[in-house]
Amino acid sequence: MTGILEQAQKLYALEDCAFTPVSGHEGGRNRIVIVSRNGEKRYVL
Numbered sequence: 102m103t104g105i106l107e108q109a110q111k112l113y114a115l116e117d118c119a120f121t122p123v124s125g126h127e128g129g130r131n132r133i134v135i136v137s138r139n140g141e142k143r144y145v146l
Contacts, residue, residue, distance in 0.1 A: 120146075
């Protein structure tokens with residue numbers, strides 16, 4: 102998933118953001134990541 106996050110950082114100018122993955126559930130196919138800047142949650146990818 103690192104490659105996907107690196108692409109998102111470049112595409113959406115998120116270089117100074119922290120990425121926190123959300124644990125999925127059994128059988129789930131989506132990957133959810135909370136993006137925060139300066140400790141403030143901003144986006145969900």
